[in-house]
Amino acid sequence: MSKKTSGPVLIELDQTPNDLTPATAPPVPDMAAPQGQAMQAVVKLAARKPSRLRRWFWSLLVSLVGFALSVAAWDFVTGMIARNPYLGSIAVGLTGLFIAVLLGLAGRELMGFARLRRLDRVHQGAQIALATENLAAARQVTEQLLALYAARADTEWARANFVERRADVFDADGLLGLAEAELIVPLDAQAVKEIEAASRQVATVTAIVPLALADVFVALTANLRMIRRISEVYGGRSGTLGNWRLTRTVFAHLVATGAVAVGDDLIGSLAGGGVVAKISRRFGEGVINGALTARVGVAAMEVCRPMPFIAAKRPSVTGLVKRALAGLFGRR
Numbered sequence: 001m002s003k004k005t006s007g008p009v010l011i012e013l014d015q016t017p018n019d020l021t022p023a024t025a026p027p028v029p030d031m032a033a034p035q036g037q038a039m040q041a042v043v044k045l046a047a048r049k050p051s052r053l054r055r056w057f058w059s060l061l062v063s064l065v066g067f068a069l070s071v072a073a074w075d076f077v078t079g080m081i082a083r084n085p086y087l088g089s090i091a092v093g094l095t096g097l098f099i100a101v102l103l104g105l106a107g108r109e110l111m112g113f114a115r116l117r118r119l120d121r122v123h124q125g126a127q128i129a130l131a132t133e134n135l136a137a138a139r140q141v142t143e144q145l146l147a148l149y150a151a152r153a154d155t156e157w158a159r160a161n162f163v164e165r166r167a168d169v170f171d172a173d174g175l176l177g178l179a180e181a182e183l184i185v186p187l188d189a190q191a192v193k194e195i196e197a198a199s200r201q202v203a204t205v206t207a208i209v210p211l212a213l214a215d216v217f218v219a220l221t222a223n224l225r226m227i228r229r230i231s232e233v234y235g236g237r238s239g240t241l242g243n244w245r246l247t248r249t250v251f252a253h254l255v256a257t258g259a260v261a262v263g264d265d266l267i268g269s270l271a272g273g274g275v276v277a278k279i280s281r282r283f284g285e286g287v288i289n290g291a292l293t294a295r296v297g298v299a300a301m302e303v304c305r306p307m308p309f310i311a312a313k314r315p316s317v318t319g320l321v322k323r324a325l326a327g328l329f330g331r332r
Helices: 037-047 052-083 085-132 135-148 153-168 172-208 214-233 240-257 264-268 273-279 281-304 317-328
Strands: none
Touching: 052 085, 085 135, 085 172, 085 240, 135 153, 135 172, 153 172, 172 214, 172 281, 172 317, 214 240, 214 281, 240 281, 281 317
């Protein structure tokens, strides 16, 4: 029969208590810095150029489906006419209305592409006038700007002020700078508001919605809407296909310039984001995704703007995100 002992039980450890100090404890692993995974996925998705084989596949598929639907519609209409002339007349009318709507949608898309090309021509003309210091070319660019915004009531005062002052300017840089200050800078303010709203939305959803792929979907839709509204601000309203092509152009520009890379100093420069990111990784991801959205917005301004930045300062991504987050928390 074993003998029972009373009192504390001493358990021998391989390491003595004197060795267990904060200095000898293993370091706490650092949490990986947020990289804006949602926006990185959006950029890869939008900027990826399809292969020639894939383009042929989709073109042939659309052609085959369109041909099959056309034959089916023809058989349906002719069958209805043979069955009942009145029902056949209704089928012919509905088919004609459907074709008219399709033609209207196609015309709207073509007009959208034409507006985007018009902005691009004005932008290229301004660049050439600046590079060659050609006053005649600069005057032609300003006339194109006045014609571009002639139907917009919100630019009426700016156009009148520019027309009144342009006779006093006798060099290309000064004339284009005056046109930028009077006509484009007020539009820049509207575009900046769109960028701040999109950055705020993307940052908020990333920070508070833990669902997988939800932040990617919101980032993609928010960026598509932001790019479309920025193009509308500068007079380049486009349709669905035109907006997607414009989006691909913007993201391709970002990839080419390396503006989608996230540096370690980006968080620290955004309203204390370096400290917050260590406390809440989701909030850090939101800050980074908001910053990348702001970069997309600035790139969209450069692409859609009818002239390059001359005297006006290019918007700062850090300032945009700070204002967007300040609006998020109700600060002024």
